Amino acid sequence: MTAISVDLAAELERALPGGRVVRDPAVVASYAHDEAEWAPxxxxxxxxxxxxxxxxxxVVSxxxxxxxxxxxxxxxxxxxxGANAIDGCVVLSFEAMNEILRIDPHERIAIVQPGVVNDDLRRACAEHxxxxxxxxxxxxxxxxxxxxATNAGGLCCVxxxxxxxxxxGLEAVVGHGDVVRLGRRTAKGxxxxxLTGLMVGSEGTLGVITEITVRLRGARAAERTIVGYFDSLVAAGEAVSAVTAAGVVPSALELIDRHCLRAVDEWRHMGLADEGDVLLLGRSDSPGQVGEEEADAILACFEAAGATWSARSTDPEEAEALFAARRLAYPAVERLGPVLTEDVCVPRMLVPEMLGRIERIAAEHDIRIANVAHAGDGNLHPLMITPPDDEAARERAQAAFERIVDEAIGLGGTVTGEHGVGLLKRRGMAEEIGPVVLGMHRAIKQALDPAGIFNPGKVFT
Structure with a gap:
């Protein structure tokens, strides 16, 4: 710890209420990084x-x-x-700013502090x-x-x-400590x-967000779930392309491959891998007959693409269990060893091509790559699994990671659909957007962060 950082920590302790500043080395160390494998x-x-x-x-001033x-x-x-610490920095942890300040059922908005957990907000909204x-x-x-900060997506973003x-709208602390309100609470504006849209996805590089106003929707209709098993990633990808070509917009279309299915089975004993190598989970929440027709169309696409088994689920508990398994895929795989996680997104009709390329990259680099995907919008999450303490495997996984980034860009895709650029995708982002647009990003950063203090070293090479 440098002298200036010691002085600053002591100064912050004097300026803030008791208990706000943490300097215990063991506790501070637990805030030093996020879940990104091998990110410095x-x-x-x-x-x-x-x-x-x-x-x-x-703190900011x-x-x-x-x-x-x-x-x-x-x-x-x-x-x-994206949240990894820099030597001598101050980490602002928003775990204590976790209040839902207001839910307005008439305007259909919620106003929250940044530390509110996503599912907690969803539950609170459901009560209205x-x-x-x-x-x-x-x-x-x-x-x-x-x-x-990362412009996160999810299962239903398709x-x-x-x-x-x-x-x-947002409230944020920017510049040298100015508090600003951006955006609006009205339906139009x-x-x-x-500037609100600019802050979303900026990964903490333009300021610190302290309050968020979000738009809400009415409670969704009951969903119909369609299940399909396939004997290859490419066949499952063809089913995804067929759904897109049919003009159906599912409320979810998720892919889980054999590595993930087996990992979940080993952990939770669900028997998911018994029916096939790749599982597609589709849903439709359109009301009435339209929803019935969409579900039938998704099922027909699965069958036409060569599903080894497919059906509409008639058991709501079974359907929920299948989607719960999708959410468990990453932590289940993580139990097998260090996991380097990708987040590329390609045009939906090119999902089978990209999945095929990922399989070839895995073979060429002698790396086990598991795959989960928000397949309906082309957002793929290849998971590179390596044995613990295997340096050679780590290097092969990192090389495979960069190859997948380049292949996605080559197909007209993007290096990140929802996880953000952070530290791992800086080279890829520079390749994707080119030097002129990268210069525009840097100019915006300089204008809004003249002191250069907000999450430096992230996003940009």
Whole structure:
């Protein structure tokens, strides 16, 4: 810890209420990184757990004056290193700013602090007959602030969109400690640039978000679940393309491959791998006869693509268990060894091509790659599994990671659909957007963060 960081930590302790500043080395170390495998991280000077915006402003203004980096952190569930600490930084952890400030059933909005857990907000909205759609697989643990920082998606985003589609307004601390309100609470509003949209997905590089206003929807209709097993990734990908070509917009279309199915089975004994190598889970929530026709169309697409077994589920508990298994796929695979997680997104009609390329990359690099995917919108999550303490396997996995990034870009895709760029995708992002657009990003960063303190080193190479 440098002298300046010691002085700053002591200064923050004097300026903030008791218990806000954490300097115990063992506790501070637990805030140093997110869940991204092999992403580098440093040692923070201190962790601050604020309870209100004024305290955040105090931290930011003092850090800006001294040039000390500020790294905002939600629940630490990220998979790209976006919340990883920098040596001597202050980590702002929003775990104590976790209040749902207001749910307005008439305007259909909710106003929340950034530390509110996604599923907690969804449950609270359900009590008013309302629904907050963004539902990342980490929804039981991830926070709205982190979801906003990465523009998180989830299982139902194929039909209902991602976090940015639901954020109406924000309060944030920017610059040298200025508190600003961006966006609106009205149904419409076009005054000025869309600075709210700019902050969503900015991964903490433009300021620190302290309050979020989100749009809500009415409670969704009952869903019909369609299940299909396939003997190959490519065949399952062809079924996804067929659903897209048929013009059906499912409320979810998820893929789980044999590695994930077996990992979940070994953990929870669900018998998922007994029927085939790749599982597709489709859903339709359109009301009435339209929903029936959509479910039938999805089933027909599965069958035409060569499903070894397919059916509409008639047991709601069974259907929920299958989707619960989808959410368990990543933690189940993580039990097998270190997992390097991808997050590429390709045009939906090219899903089978990309899945085939991933299989070839796995063989060429002698790496076991498990696959889960929000297949309905082309967002693929190849999971590179390596044995513990195997340096050669780690290097092969990292090489495979970069190859998958390049293949996705080559197919007209993107390096991240929802996990963010963080540290792991900086090279890929630079390749994807090109030098001129990268320069535009840097200019925006310089304009909104003149002191250069907000999450430096992330997103940009």
């Amino acid at each position: 991280y440093g040692s923070p000077a201190a962790v601050v757990r604020p309870r209100e915006t004024a305290e955040v402003r105090e 003092r850090c800006a004056r001294l040039g000390v980096p500020v790294v905002a952190r939600g629940a630490g569930t990220g998979l790209s290193g 007959g309302l629904w907050y759609p963004p539902d990342p697989a980490s929804a039981p643990w991830s926070t709205i602030g982190g979801n906003v 039909k209902y969109g991602v976090t940015r589609d639901y954020v109406l 076009v005054a000025g640039y869309d």
